[in-house]
Amino acid sequence: MAVTAERAFRLCQLLKGVATREQLSLADYLQSIPKLDSLEDLPAGTTVLIRGDVDAKVGAEVGQGDIRLRSMVETIKFGQEKGFKQVIFGHLGRKEKDKPIGSLAKVATRLGKLLGSEVPLIEDWLDESTNTVKDHVQQTIGAAPNGSVFVLQNVRGYDIETALWKAKPDALAAVAAKQATFADSLAEKVAQVYVNEALSAGSLDASSTIVPLAMNRVALGKYTAREFEGPMMECMQAQFVVFSGIKIDKLDDLEAMINRGKIKTIISAGSLAMALKKAEALVAGKEFNLGVTEDPAHADKPYYIPPDRIEQARRMLLAGKKQGIEFVLPCDFVLADASVVETLKPGDQQFDIGPKTIALFSQKIGDFLTKHKGQESTTVAFHNGVFGMFEDPRFEAGTKAFIGQLKRLTDAGIKVYVGGGEGGTALERYGQPNWVTHCFTAGGTVLNALGSEPVPYLVALRMAAQDA
Numbered sequence: 001m002a003v004t005a006e007r008a009f010r011l012c013q014l015l016k017g018v019a020t021r022e023q024l025s026l027a028d029y030l031q032s033i034p035k036l037d038s039l040e041d042l043p044a045g046t047t048v049l050i051r052g053d054v055d056a057k058v059g060a061e062v063g064q065g066d067i068r069l070r071s072m073v074e075t076i077k078f079g080q081e082k083g084f085k086q087v088i089f090g091h092l093g094r095k096e097k098d099k100p101i102g103s104l105a106k107v108a109t110r111l112g113k114l115l116g117s118e119v120p121l122i123e124d125w126l127d128e129s130t131n132t133v134k135d136h137v138q139q140t141i142g143a144a145p146n147g148s149v150f151v152l153q154n155v156r157g158y159d160i161e162t163a164l165w166k167a168k169p170d171a172l173a174a175v176a177a178k179q180a181t182f183a184d185s186l187a188e189k190v191a192q193v194y195v196n197e198a199l200s201a202g203s204l205d206a207s208s209t210i211v212p213l214a215m216n217r218v219a220l221g222k223y224t225a226r227e228f229e230g231p232m233m234e235c236m237q238a239q240f241v242v243f244s245g246i247k248i249d250k251l252d253d254l255e256a257m258i259n260r261g262k263i264k265t266i267i268s269a270g271s272l273a274m275a276l277k278k279a280e281a282l283v284a285g286k287e288f289n290l291g292v293t294e295d296p297a298h299a300d301k302p303y304y305i306p307p308d309r310i311e312q313a314r315r316m317l318l319a320g321k322k323q324g325i326e327f328v329l330p331c332d333f334v335l336a337d338a339s340v341v342e343t344l345k346p347g348d349q350q351f352d353i354g355p356k357t358i359a360l361f362s363q364k365i366g367d368f369l370t371k372h373k374g375q376e377s378t379t380v381a382f383h384n385g386v387f388g389m390f391e392d393p394r395f396e397a398g399t400k401a402f403i404g405q406l407k408r409l410t411d412a413g414i415k416v417y418v419g420g421g422e423g424g425t426a427l428e429r430y431g432q433p434n435w436v437t438h439c440f441t442a443g444g445t446v447l448n449a450l451g452s453e454p455v456p457y458l459v460a461l462r463m464a465a466q467d468a
């Protein structure tokens with residue numbers, strides 16, 4: 001089915017929040033999107049385009065840096081058994097000024113190893129002057145035997161992929177028209193069946209949003225469907241939530257989780273905690289200086305927290321307290337010179353929680369365990385983010401210590417889930433996989449699913465499935 005610029009425009013409006021979205025739950029999205037097994041009836045030789053989770057830093061040995069690739073194997077094997085010709089496409093990293101975009105060569109090689117078959121990489125596959133697929137792609141796939149698997153070179157090498165990211169409302173129609181051409185060309189020259197097996201591809205990329213609209217059939221891959229239906233649905237019920245990191249827009253996700261009414265305890269650090277700390281002081285009629293974090297001279301910095309976020313934090317605190325939620329916030333901080341302070345002065349910046357906070361968090365975990373004694377098997381904890389600039393050993397202590405606390409919760413019988421992203425990296429660095437119940441292979445997607453915004457590719461797949 002051709003996308004038509006209007007349908008693409010409609011989807012772009014929904015994704016950018018310009019048009020009003022239906023209020024749907026994660027379960028509603030999952031119900032409306034077909035699963036991989038729905039493609040059982042397709043004959044051998046059918047070409048299937050797979051949006052794959054190829055954003056992986058593949059290490060030297062199998063098992064190193066390839067967890068996202070391994071997550072795709074079951075779905076690809078299903079297609080191989082059916083005799084489909086499968087074309088995997090997706091992104092690796094982001095375009096950075098003066099740096100060449102990453103190549104998927106290592107990813108294709110590792111996928112080949114995991115599948116036990118050759119996985120050729122198709123280079124130079126898009127004509128950017130027209131946003132159409134080059135003819136050699138069709139010829140290569142056409143000549144390949146059934147069961148073949150290909151990888152298209154990094155889709156982010158082409159500007160069309162991320163054209164929606166920064167598009168302003170008045171530019172949406174033009175961007176949608178170009179992306180519709182791209183999607184239609186993939187449908188005409190590559191495949192009319194599309195599978196999303198890219199749990200982490202939560203950005204507004206054309207490959208995971210507009211492209212499915214051009215397809216006759218769409219489906220959610222086995223791993224992705226299972227992750228949403230199992231662990232993600234369970235995290236919706238989390239009573240214990242740890243939220244940290246530097247991105248202040250995570251406040252929206254935490255607010256949505258609070259409004260769901262299940263949370264009993266929130267431990268926070270990083271920017272979110274700074275906003276909550278300030279809000280807590282304001283509610284108590286006190287002052288708490290955030291240092292450079294609230295200084296408008298730093299408004300262009302990632303750690304800057306604007307006044308409207310403080311107001312939001314105040315609203316969240318009040319709503320949370322009404323529900324009986326306990327907010328556990330840092331009481332000391334590590335500064336740039338590694339000194340530890342309990343209050344910040346103008347000009348100060350915090351890079352980690354201090355030792356008193358580490359002890360406080362440990363004590364609060366103990367309190368939580370005591371309170372939930374006997375109910376451990378039905379209690380869920382969700383952990384997102386890191387407590388400081390942990391990549392620098394001077395500021396890793398808070399993050400490192402807390403990974404041990406996750407083990408403590410798991411050992412007590414509580415189900416502990418870790419959102420991917422930096423929280424997942426910290427678990428890898430300071431702990432063992434079995435210290436938690438499950439670690440997601442995605443960060444942003446998990447926050448979207450649990451938080452305030454729907455996952456863009458679920459919105460797109462639902463629309464594609466309804467129209468197909």
Ligand SMILES: Nc1ncnc2c1ncn2[C@@H]1O[C@H](COP(=O)(O)OP(=O)(O)OP(=O)(O)O)[C@@H](O)[C@H]1O
Pocket residue numbers: 244245246247269270271350351352384385386387388389390391419420421422423443444447
């Ligand atoms: N004071 C701080 N507290 C927390 N993180 C900080 C701080 N200062 C710098 N950072 C950096 O912020 C990054 C983590 O924040 P971010 O909000 O991006 O979390 P994340 O885990 O990547 O999120 P996601 O799970 O959404 O991918 C780390 O690279 C960390 O070094």
Ligand SMILES: O=C(O)[C@H](O)COP(=O)(O)O
Pocket residue numbers: 055093094200201202203442443444
């Ligand atoms: O690594 C990730 O989190 C995903 O691949 C998404 O990457 P992006 O934030 O560059 O879209």
